[in-house]
Amino acid sequence: MPEHNTLLAELGLDVPLHDELSQATERSFQRTIGSQQNRPKAMAYFDGVLHGAHGGRIAELVEARKAGRKVVGTFCVYVPEEVVMAVDAIPIALCGGSQFTVPFAEKTFPRDICPLVKSTLGMAFSKTCPYGPILDMMVGETTCDVKKKTWEILADPTFHVMEVPQKKEAIDIELWRRSVREFRDKTEEITGRKVEPGKLAASIKVMNAKRRALQRLGELRRSDPPPISGLDAVAVMQGALNDEPVRFTEHLNILNSELEQRVAAGISPFAKSAKRVMMSGCPSVMGNWKVHHLVESSGAAIVADETCTGSRYFENLVDETATDLDGQLSALADRYLKVNCSCFTPNFERLDAVKRMAGESAVDGVVQYVLQYCHTYNVEAMRVEGALKGIGKPSLKIVTDYSEEDTGQLRTRIEAFVEQLG
Ligand code: SF4
Numbered sequence: 001m002p003e004h005n006t007l008l009a010e011l012g013l014d015v016p017l018h019d020e021l022s023q024a025t026e027r028s029f030q031r032t033i034g035s036q037q038n039r040p041k042a043m044a045y046f047d048g049v050l051h052g053a054h055g056g057r058i059a060e061l062v063e064a065r066k067a068g069r070k071v072v073g074t075f076c077v078y079v080p081e082e083v084v085m086a087v088d089a090i091p092i093a094l095c096g097g098s099q100f101t102v103p104f105a106e107k108t109f110p111r112d113i114c115p116l117v118k119s120t121l122g123m124a125f126s127k128t129c130p131y132g133p134i135l136d137m138m139v140g141e142t143t144c145d146v147k148k149k150t151w152e153i154l155a156d157p158t159f160h161v162m163e164v165p166q167k168k169e170a171i172d173i174e175l176w177r178r179s180v181r182e183f184r185d186k187t188e189e190i191t192g193r194k195v196e197p198g199k200l201a202a203s204i205k206v207m208n209a210k211r212r213a214l215q216r217l218g219e220l221r222r223s224d225p226p227p228i229s230g231l232d233a234v235a236v237m238q239g240a241l242n243d244e245p246v247r248f249t250e251h252l253n254i255l256n257s258e259l260e261q262r263v264a265a266g267i268s269p270f271a272k273s274a275k276r277v278m279m280s281g282c283p284s285v286m287g288n289w290k291v292h293h294l295v296e297s298s299g300a301a302i303v304a305d306e307t308c309t310g311s312r313y314f315e316n317l318v319d320e321t322a323t324d325l326d327g328q329l330s331a332l333a334d335r336y337l338k339v340n341c342s343c344f345t346p347n348f349e350r351l352d353a354v355k356r357m358a359g360e361s362a363v364d365g366v367v368q369y370v371l372q373y374c375h376t377y378n379v380e381a382m383r384v385e386g387a388l389k390g391i392g393k394p395s396l397k398i399v400t401d402y403s404e405e406d407t408g409q410l411r412t413r414i415e416a417f418v419e420q421l422g
């Protein structure tokens with residue numbers, strides 16, 4: 001019996017079904033991340049984070065709750081984690097990346113919504129999500145339509161929805177700043193603790209340190225040849241959304257030091273001739289390794305991710321100069337509004353970011369990763385393709401879900417794309 005099954009049973013999970021989910025995830029892990037050669041030694045820690053997401057990390061959170069701390073579940077990188085941490089609560093990303101739970105959502109929800117939302121809901125409906133029973137609050141946001149409408153169905157007094165604007169003009173900035181303040185009020189209400197400037201300054205420092213370490217990883221990936229695969233880099237990012245932030249940063253700094261040595265010694269998981277590719281588009285949350293694996297097993301090296309499990313999570317630090325609460329909350333709001341989600345209109349900032357990153361990482365081409373039924377990234381793909389064409393970079397749009405059904409067809413398209421690069 002797996003080590004944490006007693007705990008999962010106590011939390012009310014369907015343990016046999018959870019075992020099946022774990023086995024499916026493990027098979028997927030072994031087929032993708034686990035099948036790679038010449039991985040950095042420090043990746044062992046991040047493999048452990050992925051494996052512990054439904055075990056050791058849950059035990060840790062249960063202990064923290066016994067000690068009086070609250071746990072806050074989030075679905076988007078727009079939620080300012082610093083505010084949660086300032087009231088000594090723990091933010092946890094809840095998005096699911098596994099096909100296994102999708103059919104459970106499809107029993108009640110429409111089939112034609114994005115797999116990320118279906119996988120997340122399916123976890124809850126099938127009683128295989130260990131986070132549900134230990135959450136004191138969930139935070140949704142008004143980004144895309146499927147999420148907005150899903151929150152209405154899940155609504156309960158502990159479910160808070162942040163108003164994310166659709167544009168970035170003065171009135172929208174004001175709205176978003178108010179939304180961040182409301183979120184502060186809600187976290188205070190749930191925890192019974194006050195967001196004090198000293199505590200908020202400390203949590204801003206913790207998150208900025210984490211962002212700096214992720215930025216360093218991003219820079220190291222630009223080396224030629226890259227010292228780490230894109231699949232491993234995305235595994236690190238998936239861990240970033242789940243792990244305790246100070247510990248995560250410590251281990252990422254260890255990985256970064258190893259990568260510096262690998263760069264100096266010219267060690268890479270890829271042949272020198274491997275084509276350099278950037279991923280751009282939808283996030284690849286934990287459990288979702290399909291397209292990264294397909295790209296890299298087709299002879300390309302992924303050297304950058306313009307996604308929410310990539311640069312959007314860590315670029316732009318929070319300004320640390322404000323010392324009063326009002327100034328700190330505004331600084332936080334301003335940093336988070338720079339996340340270029342495709343839900344914004346217009347979204348020129350994302351086009352600029354795609355072009356800048358493609359240049360900085362000297363990529364030969366870009367794979368646009370679009371989850372099925374994600375209309376905003378799908379439609380915006382035309383503009384991204386146009387922007388990239390303008391700087392002479394070819395791109396390929398992949399629209400897919402979490403199932404394995406299309407892997408043969410995707411492999412053919414990706415291999416043909418990689419072949420024509422450079
Ligand atoms: S893609 Fe948009 S909605 Fe999804 S996590 Fe990123 S910012 Fe949030």
Ligand code: SF4
Binds near residue numbers: 144
């Ligand atoms: S991937 Fe697209 S459709 Fe799915 S939750 Fe994110 S923004 Fe919405």
